[in-house]
Amino acid sequence: MPEGHSVHRIARQFRQNFVGHRVAVSSPQGRFAEGASVLDGRTVTDAKAVGKQMFLEFDDGLWLRVHLGLYGAWDFAGDIHSDPTIAASNGRMGQTNQRGTVVDGDDEADPILDLDGENSLHSIGAPRRARVRMSEQSSPLAELDERFPPEPVGQVRVRLLTDTTVADLRGPTACEVIDSAGVQAVIDRLGPDPLLDPSAEAGERFVSRAHRKGSPIGLLLMDQQIVSGIGNVYRAELLFRARLDPHRTGKTVPEETLRELWADWTRLLAIGVETGQMMTMDDLSPADYRLAMANRADRHWVYKREGLPCRVCGTNILLEEMGARKLYWCPNCQR
DNA sequence: CATCGATGTTGAG
């Protein structure tokens, strides 16, 4: 699945294109027919992300909870707003290439794009005719000449349709209608999300929860009850950046180190939301930055680099299973 | 064209 940064971006896309709009809700695939009929014709009133969970609020306090799981995705099509804060935040980020298609990447397509030549001169922030997949995978972007709304392609669990924009959900792990108490119950089970709550108190909640545990920090970072939004990529990269042995138990990691982990997750999450890419290496030269944007292999310190020399010390990066997931780490740097 | 594996979680055993 998308790690936390993608879900925040998706929630933002919903705020920009759906909040305040009445929607037709359907389940082309049929597996959400009942929920769709409950939501159909209502107005979307809020969208928020907590860790990897997304919540869409509709009239009368009804919420749609969506978790994308391993391979879920939202496809947006129609008039899609770009986000000026992204384009303005960093000249290197959120760019499109010469043909106006999405910058290639292993992460989700960036909604800051210009697929439509005739709109290419519109100001930043204006809605643009586009088709965008938001998940961890990039994907082909369909031809734009088709009528709106486009026919659902494949297994679309939920379709949300306004006058001008459509969002199709496919492959989610969770998709259900709940009330606000249900939303709160889910959130209560989650560890803090630094984008939702950047307070020092939230950080201390992570520190105290993690410091209490006898399980490895490599598991704790992935535990959504300890801290939310971190997945397998950010786990490996955060541990490397902290030069921390993944096997050290929560108890034995100094509180100050846990605080630094929280601060670093806060930083990486913000960068991820800003760029739409899991950039985990700092201070790259322009040449290295281009390399990193082009190839995910050049984007990380350790993730998917088993058998390759550590970028810092040259020791071979190791691969092992932890928490039924692949863990990449440098046995020399992380001690 | 068939098979594999993935940035995740749940629930059965």
Added chain:
DNA sequence: TCAACCTCGATGG
């Protein structure tokens, strides 16, 4: 502990 979920790009023949 592991299969299921049931998508789809990458990989290999």
